[in-house]
Ligand code: HEM
């Protein structure tokens with residue numbers, strides 16, 4: 001029987017599917033003209049992004065940025081086929097994760113200062129000049145194209161792995177575990193030896209505490 005190890009802890013898996021839901025929710029609600037609902041989706045997405053950034057600094061092993069953001073040499077070794085890329089994100093996937101977090105972060109932050117020139121203003125737009133409001137509103141509209149692009153690429157890449165490389169990345173994002181394949185013994189890995197991500201109740205309670213604290217801080221400083 002093949003061995004598997006925990007890569008995605010429960011909080012990261014919940015983060016991922018809630019994040020996908022809120023980003024898709026933001027797109028659907030704005031297309032339907034439901035600006036208030038759109039704003040609520042945006043606020044939730046922002047809190048999730050802040051959580052993921054904190055989790056990337058202090059979270060379990062494979063989730064921490066230092067353990068998956070590639071150096072140039074690791075990226076080169078992966079592209080030349082010398083390294084299989086390690087567990088969790090491969091070096092190319094890691095770059096897409098940065099885009100999937102950073103582009104929605106810009107979208108969410110600019111949304112807080114938006115003015116649609118009709119009836120809706122973001123909760124923080126009253127604190128900055130009209131010129132800056134109009135610049136940030138334009139960035140919000142232009143950056144939405146990057147959102148479509150990065151999500152499209154993300155889903156296409158996952159389907160490509162599934163269909164052409166026969167590698168199911170979706171299952172680990174549901175049950176948390178990745179199978180240790182033959183690649184781990186056949187090719188020289190530049191990654192540290194396989195290590196699991198911690199995923200016990202302490203980790204889960206800590207994640208919940210961070211999300212609740214972020215929600216209170218966000219509500220106090222942005223919405224009240
Ligand atoms: C709006 C939609 C989506 C967004 C914003 C999004 C965002 C992300 C992010 C930020 C990660 C990195 C996870 C982390 O380290 O925290 C990720 C990974 C992943 N996502 Fe999504 N996602 C979306 C939709 C989907 C969908 C629809 C699927 C399934 C078809 C999916 C499957 C995956 C998988 C399998 C991974 C792990 C990839 C790997 O092994 O490197 N995502 N996604």
Ligand code: HEM
Pocket residue numbers: 023026027030035038039041042043045046104105107108109110111112114115116117120121122123140141144147
């Ligand atoms: C990560 C979160 C967010 C995403 C993914 C997102 C996405 C989008 C998208 C795709 C559009 C349509 C742009 C266009 O076609 O021109 C849009 C417009 C808009 N968004 Fe967001 N948004 C987010 C956060 C927010 C927030 C937090 C607010 C305000 C509180 C906000 C307020 C608006 C408004 C008012 C518009 C209409 C702009 C106009 O037509 O002038 N958004 N957003």
